[in-house]
Every structure is written in C-alpha cells, then in structure tokens.
Amino acid sequence: MAGLRVAITGASGRMGGELVDAATDRDDVAFVLAASRTPEVVPSGDAPGAADAVVADADLGAALRDREIDVLVDFTVPESSVDYLEAAADAGVAVVVGTTGYGEDGRATLDAVAERVPLLKASNFSRGVAALRRAVRATVPALDGYDVEVTETHHNGKLDAPSGTALTILDDVEGARGDDADRVHGREGEQPRTGDEIGVHARRAGDIAGEHEILLAGNNEVLELTHRAGSRSIFAAGALDAAAWLAGRDPGRYDFDAVLEPDGEDRADEGNPR
Ligand SMILES: NC(=O)C1=CN([C@@H]2O[C@H](COP(=O)(O)OP(=O)(O)OC[C@H]3O[C@@H](n4cnc5c(N)ncnc54)[C@H](OP(=O)(O)O)[C@@H]3O)[C@@H](O)[C@H]2O)C=CC1
Ligand SMILES: O=C(O)C1=N[C@H](C(=O)O)C[C@H](O)C1
DSSP states (O other): OOSEEEEESSTTSHHHHHHHHHHHHOTTEEEEEEEESSGGGSOBSSSTTOBSEEEEGGGHHHHHHHTTOSEEEEOSOHHHHHHHHHHHHHHTOEEEEOOOOOOHHHHHHHHHHHTTSEEEEOSOOOHHHHHHHHHHHHHHHHTTTOEEEEEEEEOTTOOSSSOHHHHHHHHHHHHHHTSOOOEEESOOSSOOOOTTOEEEEEEEOTTOOOEEEEEEEETTEEEEEEEEOSOTHHHHHHHHHHHHHHTTOOSEEEOHHHHHOTTSOOOOSSOSOO
C-alpha cells in the first residue's frame, strides 16, 4: 500500500485529538481525515498535528468515498459509533474500534458490520494490557480457589463503568476458571464474600489515563497484576498499528493479538468483545 489513508471520528475528543496528532506523525500514514460534530474546532491544514481535512460527522459517508479512505478509527460513544461504522461499511472501509460501553444492540451492529468489512475492536490498544491479559489467563488456573478482585481507575470524564478493559479482564478470568462468576460491583453494608464471586471496583479521579489491577489472594499470599497507562499515546499508537495491519484484509472480525503477533495465524474471532 502506498500510504495509509485514515479517517478519525470524534476528532475533538480526548482520544480523537490524540489519534489525529499521532496519525499525522506517522511515516506510514499518507492522509488524515478528521470527522467531528464540531468540525470548526478541529485543526486542519499545515500546522503540526493538524488533520489534512476535517468534515462534519453527517458528511462522513461521502467523505470516506471521496477521500479514498482505507480505514476508519472510531473512539467515540456507542450511540454515534454505530452510525459511523455503518457509514464505513456502506463505503467499503475497514474499521478499528476503540469505543467501549456498547449494549446488546451496539454489539449486534458490530457483528453485522464485520460481515461487510474488516473490523478490529479492542477495549484496550496498549501492548501492556495485551500482556497483562496473557498473564491473567496463565495465572488464574495456577491459583485455583484464590479470591479475585478487579479494580480500574480512570479520569473523571469517563462515561462507562466498569471500563471495557475491566469487563474484558473479567471475561478472561471467567474463561480461565471455566465458569461464570457472580460479579459483585462495589461493596457496602453487611456483604461478606461468597465462594466464587469476583469483586469489581471502578474509581474516577482527576486525569488518570487508565489503571487496571487484578488482585488474587489465598493460601496466606497475595498476587497483584497491575497496568498503568502513562498517557493516551499508547492507545493511539496501538490503534494506528491495528489500522495499518487491517487495511486490505477480508471482511470479518479480527483481534488485536494478531497485530501484536504478526508471525502468528490471523485470528478472526470473538476476542476482546467489549
Ligand atoms: N480501546 C482503547 O484502547 C481505548 C478506548 N477508549 C474509549 O474511547 C471512547 C472515547 O473516549 P474519550 O476520547 O476519552 O471520550 P471523549 O468524551 O473525550 O470523546 C468522545 C468524542 O466522541 C464524539 N461524539 C460523537 N457523538 C457523541 C455523542 N452523542 N456524545 C458524546 N460524544 C460524541 C465527540 O467528538 P466530536 O464532538 O468531535 O464529534 C466527543 O468528543 C470511550 O468509549 C473510551 O472508553 C479510550 C481510550 C483507550
Ligand atoms: O475511557 C478511557 O479513558 C479508557 N477507556 C478504555 C476502557 O474503557 O477500558 C481503555 C483505557 O483504559 C482508557
């Protein structure tokens, strides 16, 4: 491919801005189209970190075709995301999805879109969290019967709780245990722990980019597995790596692990569904 042509939705958002900035900096990206509900506040033109073109989100479908976009990268909210992804599918454009918090309808739309174009969704595009998930899947069976509590901490502007990453990790824990645990969110009053429950805790404060901790305790010992994002740049880099990897592939659902293991098999599966 001569150079990747990417579109980024929600360009005035925290991740949208980070993605536009990172994409304009990459040698493998030839063109950056930004889409926003408020295009007038998104920088474009020759300034460093500015998109090559900015359009109103209502004009996204036409712009994807006119600008010959290869991949759409969406980190917005579920309500807008489903419209953006359908516009991409109509235009035959691949999609990388970082948005979290979908309900059942949103997840069904993702499945339908993946039948028409390549779709890679991850609740977390950092390499560290991908490694953390591998560690969780290996550790939980090794510590059979230990109590597990998952805690996530994010900035005070985050909408969804628990985070998509925490939900993915909970799926990993349950998959490794081979059962569906009772997920207990927070704890208040007289509420002792029951046998195989998993405690889930969501904290919101300041400008924390994202922290996830898995606590395993039993047998007079404690093991803590923790990932801390230092900035959003790691998510943007991972998502753009995924976009470069996804362009030109067949329709279907792809997993971020396949991007990180380029010599491994292409895995089009249901992984990282949140
Ligand atoms: N998978 C991953 O690695 C990561 C995922 N995320 C996820 O990305 C998503 C975005 O996070 P973040 O950038 O912090 O969020 P922000 O609130 O900062 O940005 C979301 C943007 O979405 C756009 N948007 C379009 N429609 C709506 C709507 N109806 N309501 C609100 N916003 C709308 C807006 O941009 P505009 O006005 O320009 O259209 C808005 O700024 C979240 O779901 C978050 O969990 C975040 C970090 C990493
Ligand atoms: O909203 C965020 O900021 C983040 N959201 C993702 C999630 O919900 O897991 C990933 C990351 O932790 C940052």
